[in-house]
Amino acid sequence: MAIIKVQKGTKDILPTEMPLWHFMEEKALEIFTKYGAKEIRTPIFEATELFARGVGDTTDIVNKEMYTFEKSERSLTLRPENTAGVVRSFIENGMHRLSAPVKLWYKGPMFRYERPQAGRQRQFHQVGIEVFGIKQPTADAEVILMAINYLKALGLNDLTVEINSLGCPNCRENFKTQLKSVIKPYLSELCPDCQERFEKNPLRLLDCKVTECKEIYAKPEIQKVIQGDFICEECSEHFNELLGYMDELGIKYERNKLLVRGLDYYNRTVFEIKSNNLGSQNAVCGGGRYDSLVKNLGGENTPAIGFAMGMERLASLLEGKQEEKLTAYIVSNNTREAIKLTEELRSKGISCEFDLTNKKFVKQLEKASKVAKYALILGEDEIASGKITIKNLETSEQKTVKIEELSL
Numbered sequence: 001m002a003i004i005k006v007q008k009g010t011k012d013i014l015p016t017e018m019p020l021w022h023f024m025e026e027k028a029l030e031i032f033t034k035y036g037a038k039e040i041r042t043p044i045f046e047a048t049e050l051f052a053r054g055v056g057d058t059t060d061i062v063n064k065e066m067y068t069f070e071k072s073e074r075s076l077t078l079r080p081e082n083t084a085g086v087v088r089s090f091i092e093n094g095m096h097r098l099s100a101p102v103k104l105w106y107k108g109p110m111f112r113y114e115r116p117q118a119g120r121q122r123q124f125h126q127v128g129i130e131v132f133g134i135k136q137p138t139a140d141a142e143v144i145l146m147a148i149n150y151l152k153a154l155g156l157n158d159l160t161v162e163i164n165s166l167g168c169p170n171c172r173e174n175f176k177t178q179l180k181s182v183i184k185p186y187l188s189e190l191c192p193d194c195q196e197r198f199e200k201n202p203l204r205l206l207d208c209k210v211t212e213c214k215e216i217y218a219k220p221e222i223q224k225v226i227q228g229d230f231i232c233e234e235c236s237e238h239f240n241e242l243l244g245y246m247d248e249l250g251i252k253y254e255r256n257k258l259l260v261r262g263l264d265y266y267n268r269t270v271f272e273i274k275s276n277n278l279g280s281q282n283a284v285c286g287g288g289r290y291d292s293l294v295k296n297l298g299g300e301n302t303p304a305i306g307f308a309m310g311m312e313r314l315a316s317l318l319e320g321k322q323e324e325k326l327t328a329y330i331v332s333n334n335t336r337e338a339i340k341l342t343e344e345l346r347s348k349g350i351s352c353e354f355d356l357t358n359k360k361f362v363k364q365l366e367k368a369s370k371v372a373k374y375a376l377i378l379g380e381d382e383i384a385s386g387k388i389t390i391k392n393l394e395t396s397e398q399k400t401v402k403i404e405e406l407s408l
């Protein structure tokens, strides 16, 4: 019979990879808790309308990439990202009444019907954070710090922070008009996606990856508009204050005026953190400020900012990390004593196993050296004298101690 295979763009996370995933998850809890953030878990599917209104109906995500289905005449969608879901929950649970800032973090699977390639899947995982209630750039600085410190805690330092300000709806409108007027003469030469974006969402023209379009946008008259400072005085103050905090904290960043992000809800600060070791899908983190989203989804006017990171991309940067070993493996042909000791050690928080099939002593020792840091040898002599032999499997050092003095 033909075997059924995993779906294109999805992956099993196998037991051998789990230590890495646990590590990423544990560090998220540790680091985000230090910043006063609380974990939230929202449903995997939501009303389709949440994403259409939240993420934006001019985006690729909403137009092309959603897993949408109907049940009982309701249109439902597997979440393509989690900002919209967290905002829905924030509103529904009256979290605006909590004292600001409200800091929520999450982890879990997201679904986008994209063309799979290295670093891009159809089901992938994000770890992310959303901070509500603060309009000052101190929140922007803190959110970027949270991202950087989480990455540092994972051992990832060699990354580039790119940052930009998209201004507010007012100043952006003016920019869009200028941009359209310089690009219009080349409209027929642009790729079909850009031709569509030209009317619907001209800012997105800037991050087109098609060479011909990029060449057009590199023309001097277009660059002049892109590189010019279009943001208004207030937006500019906000941005400069943020950059001031970044300088103060020694956070290196690159200003990238082409950074516009692929979701519609952003205003002012947007940022991405990129790695040079990931090929074309090189963003490990994307985020920004979305001051109108809570109101647009029916809540009180609440400024907010957040980010999300792709966990598969983090995992591929961390791949060299060693699989975790057990602390101890009991080597003994006395299964009664072995099972008792194993349980006793586990109750003290020590990870350990013994041979459930009671294989030959030598075989057990071989197994121990593969899976554990220490072999705890409990032969008949040891049992008779109430002792145990501890063998350090890295250094091969060995000592025999009284069983009640056993410490690892």
Ligand code: HAM
Residues within 6 Å of the ligand: 080, 081, 082, 083, 112, 114, 119, 120, 121, 122, 124, 125, 126, 128, 129, 130, 262, 263, 283, 284, 285, 286, 287, 288, 289, 305, 306, 307, 308, 309, 310, 311, 312, 313
């Ligand atoms: P995003 O840029 O769409 O932003 O996704 C954030 C990160 O998720 C990306 O930088 C990437 O690492 C990962 N990612 C996205 N799509 C895929 C994919 N198909 N396969 C593997 N990894 C992927 C958001 O989702 C926003 N909700 C971030 C945010 C939170 N903004 C404010 N708050």
